[in-house]
Amino acid sequence: MAQKGLVEITVKVNGRVVKRAVEPRKLLVNFIRDDLGLTGTHWGCDTGNCGACTVILNGRSVKSCNVLAVQADGAELLTIEGLASDGKLHPIQEAFWENHALQCGFCTPGFIMQTFWLLKQNPNPSPEEVRKMLAGNLCRCTGYQNIVKAVLDAAAKMRR
Amino acid sequence: MAVTAIFGARVKRREDPRLITGRGRFTDDIRLPGMCYAVFVRSPYAHARVSRVDVSKALKAGALAALTGSDLDGKVGPVPCAWVITNAEIRVPTYRPLAIDKVRYVGDPVAVVVGESPEKAHDYAKLVEVEYEPLPAVVDQEEAMRSGAPQLYDDVPNNVAFTWRLSGGDIEKAFSAADVVVEKRLVNHRLQPAAMETRGIVASYEASSDSITAWITSQNPHIHRFLISAMTGIPEHKIRVIATDVGGGFGSKIHVYGPEAVVTYLAKTLGRPVKWMETRRENFLATIHGRDHIQYVKLAAKKDGTILGLDVRSIANLGAYLSTAAPGIPTWLFGLMLSGPYKIPAIRCEVMGVLTNTAPVDAYRGAGRPEATYLLERMVDILARRLGMDPVEVRRRNFIEKEAFPYQSVTGILYDSGDYLAAFNKALEKIGYAEFRRRQEEARRQGKLLGIGISSYVEICGLGPSRAVRATGFGLGLWESATVRVHPSGKVTVYTGGNPHGQGEETTFAQIAADQLGVPLEDVEVIHGDTGMIPFGMGTYGSRTTPVAGGAIALACKRVIEKGRKIAAHLLEVSEQDVEFRAGVYSVRGLPEKSVKIQQVALASYAAGSRELPEGTEPGLESTAFYDPENFTFPFGTHVCTVEVDPETGMVKILRYVAVDDCGVRINPTIVEGQIHGGVVQGIAQALWEQAIYDNNGNLLTATLSDYAVPTAADVPEIETDETITPSPHNPLGVKGVGETGTIAATPAVVNAVIDALSHLGIEHIDMPLTPARVWRVLRETRKGESAK
Numbered sequence: 001m002a003q004k005g006l007v008e009i010t011v012k013v014n015g016r017v018v019k020r021a022v023e024p025r026k027l028l029v030n031f032i033r034d035d036l037g038l039t040g041t042h043w044g045c046d047t048g049n050c051g052a053c054t055v056i057l058n059g060r061s062v063k064s065c066n067v068l069a070v071q072a073d074g075a076e077l078l079t080i081e082g083l084a085s086d087g088k089l090h091p092i093q094e095a096f097w098e099n100h101a102l103q104c105g106f107c108t109p110g111f112i113m114q115t116f117w118l119l120k121q122n123p124n125p126s127p128e129e130v131r132k133m134l135a136g137n138l139c140r141c142t143g144y145q146n147i148v149k150a151v152l153d154a155a156a157k158m159r160r
Numbered sequence: 161m162a163v164t165a166i167f168g169a170r171v172k173r174r175e176d177p178r179l180i181t182g183r184g185r186f187t188d189d190i191r192l193p194g195m196c197y198a199v200f201v202r203s204p205y206a207h208a209r210v211s212r213v214d215v216s217k218a219l220k221a222g223a224l225a226a227l228t229g230s231d232l233d234g235k236v237g238p239v240p241c242a243w244v245i246t247n248a249e250i251r252v253p254t255y256r257p258l259a260i261d262k263v264r265y266v267g268d269p270v271a272v273v274v275g276e277s278p279e280k281a282h283d284y285a286k287l288v289e290v291e292y293e294p295l296p297a298v299v300d301q302e303e304a305m306r307s308g309a310p311q312l313y314d315d316v317p318n319n320v321a322f323t324w325r326l327s328g329g330d331i332e333k334a335f336s337a338a339d340v341v342v343e344k345r346l347v348n349h350r351l352q353p354a355a356m357e358t359r360g361i362v363a364s365y366e367a368s369s370d371s372i373t374a375w376i377t378s379q380n381p382h383i384h385r386f387l388i389s390a391m392t393g394i395p396e397h398k399i400r401v402i403a404t405d406v407g408g409g410f411g412s413k414i415h416v417y418g419p420e421a422v423v424t425y426l427a428k429t430l431g432r433p434v435k436w437m438e439t440r441r442e443n444f445l446a447t448i449h450g451r452d453h454i455q456y457v458k459l460a461a462k463k464d465g466t467i468l469g470l471d472v473r474s475i476a477n478l479g480a481y482l483s484t485a486a487p488g489i490p491t492w493l494f495g496l497m498l499s500g501p502y503k504i505p506a507i508r509c510e511v512m513g514v515l516t517n518t519a520p521v522d523a524y525r526g527a528g529r530p531e532a533t534y535l536l537e538r539m540v541d542i543l544a545r546r547l548g549m550d551p552v553e554v555r556r557r558n559f560i561e562k563e564a565f566p567y568q569s570v571t572g573i574l575y576d577s578g579d580y581l582a583a584f585n586k587a588l589e590k591i592g593y594a595e596f597r598r599r600q601e602e603a604r605r606q607g608k609l610l611g612i613g614i615s616s617y618v619e620i621c622g623l624g625p626s627r628a629v630r631a632t633g634f635g636l637g638l639w640e641s642a643t644v645r646v647h648p649s650g651k652v653t654v655y656t657g658g659n660p661h662g663q664g665e666e667t668t669f670a671q672i673a674a675d676q677l678g679v680p681l682e683d684v685e686v687i688h689g690d691t692g693m694i695p696f697g698m699g700t701y702g703s704r705t706t707p708v709a710g711g712a713i714a715l716a717c718k719r720v721i722e723k724g725r726k727i728a729a730h731l732l733e734v735s736e737q738d739v740e741f742r743a744g745v746y747s748v749r750g751l752p753e754k755s756v757k758i759q760q761v762a763l764a765s766y767a768a769g770s771r772e773l774p775e776g777t778e779p780g781l782e783s784t785a786f787y788d789p790e791n792f793t794f795p796f797g798t799h800v801c802t803v804e805v806d807p808e809t810g811m812v813k814i815l816r817y818v819a820v821d822d823c824g825v826r827i828n829p830t831i832v833e834g835q836i837h838g839g840v841v842q843g844i845a846q847a848l849w850e851q852a853i854y855d856n857n858g859n860l861l862t863a864t865l866s867d868y869a870v871p872t873a874a875d876v877p878e879i880e881t882d883e884t885i886t887p888s889p890h891n892p893l894g895v896k897g898v899g900e901t902g903t904i905a906a907t908p909a910v911v912n913a914v915i916d917a918l919s920h921l922g923i924e925h926i927d928m929p930l931t932p933a934r935v936w937r938v939l940r941e942t943r944k945g946e947s948a949k
Contacts, residue, residue: 023279025279026279030278033188033189034191037191038182039182039185039186039188039189039191040181040182040183040184041182042186042188042356042357042407043188044356044357044358044407044440044865045440045864045865046439046440046441046864047440047864047865047866049864049865049866050356050440050865052356079182080180080181080182081181081182081183083181084181089180089181093180093181096176096180097172097173097176097177097180098172100172100173100830100831100833100834102176102179102180103408103662103663103664103834103835103838104355104356104357104405104406104407104408104661104662105175105176105178105179105180105184105405105407105662106184106186106355106356106357106407106408107356107407108179108180109180109182112180127878130873131872131873131874132873132874134872134873134874135872135873135874135875136872137872137873138356138865138870138872139356139873140354140355140356140408140410140838140842140870141356141408141662141834141838142834142837142838143837143838143839143840143841143842143876143879143902144837144841144872144873144876145837145878145879146834146837147873148873
């Protein structure tokens, strides 16, 4: 039984099932960061604009600051920490590194997760499509140019 | 410096593996056992007397601490202003970490509460009762100077903190000799830096050593340590500040603010780690803003376009308090650069610094230089139109020639090196200037509005020679430190006082050291951002890190090599003068096969037996250098952009953007281009979209990322970059710095292009940001005027 006022939730996170009791008002981003200690998912605004908290929930990208932790009960969650497998970078991560698509790196996990989702929707996007599909994520350092380049490069790698 | 396999190479960044896998350690990622959370209670009024602050209900509900400004009186001192400028009488009002009698902007903190969780701390904050007696507020700097305006401080008459002056040459003569005088009022509006990571701190008190460890979102951890020590009375050597991963700063994390000192104090008094992270709204309300000048400009010229003189009166909005570097930004960093890339024989500048009921204004990427460049590049374009000349010709006529370097500007600085015309010609050629002019003519016949805008700039960076910056009133010299330590195995650790937070110097500094010492790149580690590990450093801002901190590393490497030479001579049994050093190998002059590697020398230096170390030589192989540059650096270039303006909606579309930048030698061209991309986009954003807006009561209307228009990938164009390379003769690496060129150059390029598109309609200027609504309104007014004729 969960402590008074708390709700027990079960979430499959990066392939591992976790059970936790959370306050009903707790945001998914805080659950990921504070309860699970997965601090690669960042928080950057209160309004769902910046996308630093983007994660994959049941196969779709969500801004985890706009989802309550209790809404993720029974769901499958993929965060930046779950993307590389067996110590091998995901092609999107590789492409971000090779194309200098990050500077301070704070927004980067959100961009990578959004890219992960958008390349599932459209494995062969044009540069204009990439720009439109990333318009829900903000980066203050790169001017986006190398992010777009990296996404196109990742798409090519993943089509191979 | 010659380009080698390492120095000048497009090496992949070593910062990235941790950042792309979610293993970075930003301040908010720090979690410590027993950690509790602070929340600040902030004023909802822009200007009010505070008659009562009552925290008793918060304490009763379980707050671990709840403090008011009075509680902190005598315990945490005021936030210091560290640039008390010369050339002005300046009044520095008291800037308390928590306001006591009066609040002066929306967001001014009045109390702090601490709870076991962030949520609980927010609950306690709501229980703090504050009684305010609202006062009339003033947000505009010109309004604030009028008689009868609300007064922020009893001892700052008319809200004017200072009037600063700088002049050179005979301005009266310049204007009396002029064929044409162009006058304009230009508004360089207020911006919000909007780093993606907000500000914050985790402070932890260690009873066993009676010391504080504080993770702070800081561009300059030693400065934070020094000033937090001064505010809290905790001795400097009992504070360790760590700021390794910082999520962007753009100037806003240079400054020391009240909350960081208050949280440090709380950690010590509670004996528990305390975390505080701003919400985004707090970040926009209370972290510094940038720019905000109203400029009255007069430019004197001859009929042929030769500029004779520039007379500037600027009124700078400083917000409610003088932040850390605030007075120096709209004065020295602005006034010194008013000559730009041009020979201007006479310049007069007066800047009034005015206090208003708004967030403090301080250094934001470019800091004073974008304001100077925008002014000059707008005025040059307006001059060209008045004279019926091509703006290209006016610029060509006035550029400082490459033979004139080092060039003494009339404002009193020595430009290091440059070939302004070369970068200019390259940019025009790349964009196809003449061809675009033909297309523009054609488009106009079809009722389409095409424009091309040029921005030529030179900036002052690599801040800076200590004697020069101290002469401006800056609190400390702007030298930089580096320790280069060669370990017994020959691996190298470089400790730098610079604190990159996105600029990539963990990589470029490893390139410098590996190249100098002739060791493999992977054998060099760069450590920054931890005052417990590195000598006092001045940090990263003002495009100073590569020229100054890089210079320090080069100097330390040189000393390591010299010490190694002594040891190598001993090992090789020859005299020191006969030992050459090249690519990591000491060899006997004329006998290259007789040699030892630097790694062997390193081991010998630690083994330190009689066969390894000459008599009288200290063991070990490392050096610490405090490098004070002999001059500033002066990157330059030309940006050109083409736009199309929709005559129906006023919407501006950037067609092409070309940036030709000369930042001297490029250590890692990929990183340089990244800096330019990001800076240009911030500059474009000022020209077209971003603006911090207050209503007349001092409410910030742009306090969320829904309201403040940080551009997205879909809004911005591809930037075409190119280079010229003119090394700086004034530092060991020939580098100049590139962090700010984008914001300096881009804004006027875009505005000039938009105005160029509208110039045939008789439109000479529109103040930024050139949003569709604003452009459309001007177009409509112009058309009305036309049809009335």
